[in-house]
Amino acid sequence: MNVKRTVAAVIITVILILSVPVTLISFGLALPPQYSATYYAELPEMVNRLKNTEGKRIVVVGGSAVAFGLRGDLMESEFEGYTVCPFGLYGAIGTKAMMEFSKKHLREGDIVILAPEQLKQSQSTYFGSKYIWRAIEGDLSLITSVSYSDMGGMVGAFAEYTADRFKYWSGNSAPVPDGVYARSSFDENCMMVYDRPHNIMSGGCDVTAPISYAKDVLSQDFANYVNEYNAYVSSKGAKLYFGFTPVNALAVDAEGGFEIDEYYEMLTEKLDCDILGNPNDFVFECEWFYDNNVHCNNAGAVLYTRNLVKALKAELEITSPTQITVPDKPPLPEDETDGSGDDAFADCFTYGEQNGRPIITGLTEKGLTLKSVTVPYEYNGKKITAFTAETFAGNENIEEIKLQTNIRSISDGSFNGCNNLTRLYVADNDNPSTCIVQGGLLNGAPKCRIYVKSAYLSKYATDYFWARFSSLMTAY
Numbered sequence: 001m002n003v004k005r006t007v008a009a010v011i012i013t014v015i016l017i018l019s020v021p022v023t024l025i026s027f028g029l030a031l032p033p034q035y036s037a038t039y040y041a042e043l044p045e046m047v048n049r050l051k052n053t054e055g056k057r058i059v060v061v062g063g064s065a066v067a068f069g070l071r072g073d074l075m076e077s078e079f080e081g082y083t084v085c086p087f088g089l090y091g092a093i094g095t096k097a098m099m100e101f102s103k104k105h106l107r108e109g110d111i112v113i114l115a116p117e118q119l120k121q122s123q124s125t126y127f128g129s130k131y132i133w134r135a136i137e138g139d140l141s142l143i144t145s146v147s148y149s150d151m152g153g154m155v156g157a158f159a160e161y162t163a164d165r166f167k168y169w170s171g172n173s174a175p176v177p178d179g180v181y182a183r184s185s186f187d188e189n190c191m192m193v194y195d196r197p198h199n200i201m202s203g204g205c206d207v208t209a210p211i212s213y214a215k216d217v218l219s220q221d222f223a224n225y226v227n228e229y230n231a232y233v234s235s236k237g238a239k240l241y242f243g244f245t246p247v248n249a250l251a252v253d254a255e256g257g258f259e260i261d262e263y264y265e266m267l268t269e270k271l272d273c274d275i276l277g278n279p280n281d282f283v284f285e286c287e288w289f290y291d292n293n294v295h296c297n298n299a300g301a302v303l304y305t306r307n308l309v310k311a312l313k314a315e316l317e318i319t320s321p322t323q324i325t326v327p328d329k330p331p332l333p334e335d336e337t338d339g340s341g342d343d344a345f346a347d348c349f350t351y352g353e354q355n356g357r358p359i360i361t362g363l364t365e366k367g368l369t370l371k372s373v374t375v376p377y378e379y380n381g382k383k384i385t386a387f388t389a390e391t392f393a394g395n396e397n398i399e400e401i402k403l404q405t406n407i408r409s410i411s412d413g414s415f416n417g418c419n420n421l422t423r424l425y426v427a428d429n430d431n432p433s434t435c436i437v438q439g440g441l442l443n444g445a446p447k448c449r450i451y452v453k454s455a456y457l458s459k460y461a462t463d464y465f466w467a468r469f470s471s472l473m474t475a476y
Contacts, residue, residue: 034168035134038462039181042067043089043101043135046190047142050085050105058312059106061098062088062115063122064464065245065294071305072191074324078309086190088115092131092468095122096222099229101145108237111312113276114226115243117294118211121439124219129157131467137165160471168458175458179431180291196290196297198330202385202408203250203355204286206293206436210253213263213279223270230273241276241315242267246304250286251293277311287329291433299327341377341404345370349391351379360387363395372400375407389414393444396420403427405434412440415448425451425476432456432463439468451476 035041050059058075060066066088075084087102095116106112116122127150136142146154168174176182185194226242233240260279267275288300296304306324313322348367349360358379367373376384385408392398394417401415402425415421424442427435442448452460454475461470 029140031162031165031169033137034165034174035137035462037174037176037183038134039090039177039183039185039464040131040135040462041138041183042186042190043093044139044142045186046085046087046089047101047105047139049190050087050102053083053085056082056109056111057085058082058111058113059085059087059102060113060115060243060308061095061102062245063091063093063095063098063117063294064089064292065117065296066115067186067192068196068290068292068295069246069301069304070191070308071301072189074302074305075309078313078320078322078324082111089135090128090131090464091117091119091122092128093135094126094128094132096125096127096225097132097146097150099225100147100150101142103229103232104145106233106236106238110233110236110238112233112238112240113243113308113312114229114240114273115245116222117245118213118217118247118279119209119294120212120217120219123217123222125221125225127153129153130160133157133161134462164461164470173458175462177459177462179433181433181462181464192301196295196301198297199287199289199332200291200434201286201289201436203357204289204332205248205250206291206409207251207386208409208411208436208438209251209293211247211251211293212253213260215259215263215266217263218266218270220270227272230271233273240273241312242271242273243276243308243311244279244282245294246288246296246300247279247283248286248289248293249283252283274315276315277307281307281311285329287332292436297330299330302326341406342374343376343378345373346376346379348373349376349387351384352388354386358382358384360384360391362388362391368395368397371397372402373398374402375404377404377406385409386411387414389416392421393417399423401425403435405429407435409436410441412438413443415442416444418445419447421445421448423451424448426460426466428453428456430456430459432460432466435465437465437469441469442472448472449474 060070066086070086072084072086087098180194185192187193230240264279288296288303290297303326306322306326310322348364350362352359352361378384383406389411392415396419398418399420400423405427450469450473452473452475457475460466461473
C-alpha cells in the first residue's frame, strides 16, 4: 500500500510539474501552512480518524450539515461496538470530493451513510478545488485521493491558492477565526463542540438559500457517481445507504416544487443503494437550526441524530427503543428593534414588510440617480435586516454600495444588471457570518469587487459564506 501511495504521489507531482511552472510549484509547496487554525483544517483530521479507527464503524459522508448535525457520541450509545466517523465539513469542498477522500479507508463491515445537503450543488459532481487546497494544506498526501478527472481543476486552482497563502504569510496575517468556523470548534473525535444555543438567522431562516425537493435537484451525473461509489463500497465489503440531512421548514421552496414524496420515489429509481429513512422525517421547524437552513444548533443536532438513529435501526431491524432524549425546542431570540447606524440615504429607498420586519424593496427616483449609496440601518425604529433582490437589479447607474452590520442576508442575483457596480463595501464586522451570502452574490455584476477593511480581511476571506469571493476582495 505504501509503495502504491508513493507511486501515485510521484505521478501526481509529475502532472503538476508539467502543468504549472516549476518555480510556482516549488514556491507554493515551500510556504508554511496558513489555514491551520481555520475550519478547513479539520479535513485531514477526519481522514485520519477514518484511517485509524479500528473495529466496526458508521461513516457519515456529506457536507457541513453533517458537521453541525451529527452527535456521534449519541449515535455510538445506540449502536454498541460501533465507532462513528463524521465525514462532512464544508459544502464548497463538494460532496464528490468527500466521497473520494473516504474511499481508500473504507473496509469490510462499515456502514456508510451518504447524506448530501438538499441543494443542487451538494447533489452534483461539483468539485471545489480552491477550497480543497486549503483543506489539505496540512497533509498534501491527500491529493493522492483526487481522481484523475478532477486533477485538472486542482492544477488550475493552485496558482490562486499559492497567491492567497503568500499574502497571508508575507503580511504575517494567517487567519485565526474565533467563531464557529474554526478548527477549535471540533474535538479530538471530529465532533463539533462549539456552543450553538439557538437560531441566529433573522426571521429564523436564510432566505438566500431556499430548499427544493424538485426532481432536478439531483443531477444525473451525481446519481451515476453515487452508483459508482456504491459499487466501490460494496466491493470493500461495506454497506452504503443514501440518507438525509436536516432541513429548515421555513426554507422549503413550495413554488420551486415541494414534491418530497416524488423526490423520494425518484431516489429509489435512480440510485442502486438503499434509501435510509424518509425525507419528511428530516424537515424540522426553524427553532432547531443555527446560522444556515441545514446547520443545526445544539438541540437540533440531538433531534437530527435521534431521527437518523431511528432510521438506521429500522433498516437493520434493530427493535430496541431509541434512548436519545431531545431537549426542549430553543425559542427564537427577539431581534433588536433599535437602530444605531447611518441612515443618511433613508429617503432614497422604498420599504415593505416581511415576517413583521422592515425590508428594503427598491430605490426612489432620487435613489435611482445616485452612483453611491449606503444601505440604511433602520426604518420606523426597527432594524432593517435585508433588501429584496429587485432593489438594485438592473441599475446601471450605481457604482458603489456600502453595507452596514444590520444586513443579515443578501439574495443571489441582487446586483444582476449592475454593469457599472465596481465597489461593494461590506460591514466592519469581526464575524462575517452574520451576513449570509451564497455563490450567486455577484452574478450579473462583472466589474464588482468586494471592499473589506484591512482589519477584517482575513476573516472575510476564510468565512464559511464569504470565502468563495476571496479572490475578489480588496483591503482598504
